[in-house]
Amino acid sequence: MIAARAHIPVLLDEVVDALAIAPGERHVDATFGAGGYTVAFLERGAEVAAFDRDPTAIEGGRPLAAEADGRLILIEAPFSAMESELSARGLVPVDGVTMDIGVSSMQLDQPDRGFSFQADGPLDMRMSRSGMTAADFVNTADEGEIADVLYHYGEEPRARRVAKAIVAARPLARTGELAEVVRKALGHKPHDKKDPATRTFQAIRIHLNRELDELSEGLEAAERVLKPGGRLAVVTFHSLEDRMVKRFLRERSGGEPAGSRHRPAAQAANDPSFETPARAVRASESEIARNPRARSATLRVARRTAAAPWRTLGDK
8 A cells, every 4th residue: 555645746637547557557757756646656556667866856755665565666867868777677668658847846845955936045956966056057157148048948038137137246145145136137026926036047947957958858768668559748837848848749740730832741751659649738727726836737648659769860
């Protein structure tokens, strides 16, 4: 019997329904976090390989692994390494892959991780607890690089103004300091619905953790490890991620726009590796009332075909 966990991830019921888990199937929880999806998969009789690059999450999952009687394998690695890590353990192919993209609630709720400005903490933001910190970035990058990161990863329309303010305020060491610099640069008003620092924090976090590269590589890895009929479920929380997932599934299912007399259709280089994806799913009003973070969540699901995985630029 698997003990219930306090953390309930966004769109849990919808993800579990989409995966249609049968006892004995092998599923990948690509973003273990606090283990919410994994618990649900185990309760339905699945074997689970759970990935997380955060060593704190892996350590926190060890009691659950001990309860699971060998049905849960914890893997401390980014999900972009899914194919090699699973293959090394003889766990390919799999019946399902689930990804919950972005920072976890567990990470957001710990001020010492530096992901959020809701409580003051060190400017860290590293999912793996290794490598460059957010403080390193804002204190050493030049103004142009900071502006590019804020514009491309945070979709901040006044990125250059914010970057200039950050450089002028250096050195910065705390989340509260950075948030205040951004608010002053953008003219924050207490009654504003969204804190203007949100886009800057999102952008720096995505940049430091290579989140969009990880997502692209993770989607391709999932395509390679899923068996025919296997299911891919991806939950995203902002437009950059969702556009990537939507484009990947559209391309891989042969759903690119048809040609016209002005632009003839390109010859398909590969057979569709996924069936036409299901309609995107969003959280119900009742779930949003329980968990406001669910408001921005989007679930996209598709089923693997028997076609070979598409070749990518990195393939030999």
